[in-house]
Amino acid sequence: MSATRRARALELAVLGHLADTPLHGYELRKRLDHAPDAPRTVSYGSLYPCLQRMRRAGLVAADPGPAAAGRRPRIVYRLTDAGADRLRRLLADTAPATADDECFGVHFTLFARTRAEIRLRVLDGRRARLLDRLGRLRARLADPPADPYLHELHRHRADALADEVGWLDTLIAAERRRSAGGGADAAVPLQRGGAPPDGHRRH
Amino acid sequence: MSATRRARALELAVLGHLADTPLHGYELRKRLDHAPDAPRTVSYGSLYPCLQRMRRAGLVAADPGPAAAGRRPRIVYRLTDAGADRLRRLLADTAPATADDECFGVHFTLFARTRAEIRLRVLDGRRARLLDRLGRLRARLADPPADPYLHELHRHRADALADEVGWLDTLIAAERRRSAGGGADAAVPLQRGGAPPDGHRRH
């Protein structure tokens, strides 16, 4: 029942991809790699076992793909109803997304299929978390630096954090504007129409 | 021989801390948490086993601390010669530090006790790596956004990456200036001494 953060993030990402369209493992891996979190690469050694776990849990179904002439038959995974349910439940559980960088990334990646209320919860929670980190970092920056390199690192990290908080502020403002204007849950399926989150220029 | 990136980072961090001064586990954990990578918290469930592994490998020695009256005797870990050796070797192996965010952080944290040449290698390698990521991100940003949220995330990540590259540029320039001016390896051991782990100040 537990499942590591890491494992949770992978499962969520897989569910999200399969919710769009059925896929076979190889293609799925490519799309996962294609994700914004560039450093993270999913190896087959973790993807296939994950897929099997999910299959055993009834979250995905594995159809033997139609063996097109001359091509090795591919196993196509598709989301089951239980899988769609699980996806919804995972998306609604925003705590990991606020605490963990990677989880946040995955959640954000799936924002287009997330309810506006949930999006706001993720964004707000994340902001609070980062603000907390920032506070502690700045406290440490206050007292005299023992190690110049360490101090420099802290300084830079604080800057980066402040930037990210600013970014979140913009996004939150945009969300609020949208839900104020749209009345109800304006954006679920998304796709044009709704103004994309405002660009905020830096530099 | 392998050891995960994660495990390597932890070992390196522990070696680094013990190189300053002997410590007992509890205090060591606090200092590790105190690190700039705020999100990462080291649990005793990973610290103590790690310490044991290192003890078995002869990298650290565990002295039974003198049981101060009424206090549970603390086991004080200290670096052995082999441990100091290992520390030097790990610091010289810059590849992981360029590839992995966390490893970079730990290496940077130990820059004060790293040779200038190694520092530059870490910084340069890191810069190249980030530039690579940035390039691929920007390539993706070039073609029309399918999902506004995804696009926004990429945009922000690209900005953050660019910022970090800029930071590295500054650091690299500073390093070059220093080694040009100082001739030899200017900064190596830094100050030693420091208070023994017994600094029991509570608030």
Added chain:
DNA sequence: GTTAGCATGTAAGGAGTTACATGATTTT
């Protein structure tokens, strides 16, 4: 012909996480 991409997996080994176990001391 040989590299590169497509495609699916398994096995060994190492590690992290959470929860549990224990007990003293200091603070509130």
Added chain:
DNA sequence: AAAATCATGTAACTCCTTACATGCTAAC
């Protein structure tokens, strides 16, 4: 008295990483 901090660990569970195994097709 209760709660927090000091202090050291162990056990069960789960997972990831790396390397290996296999075989087909397309391009160079």
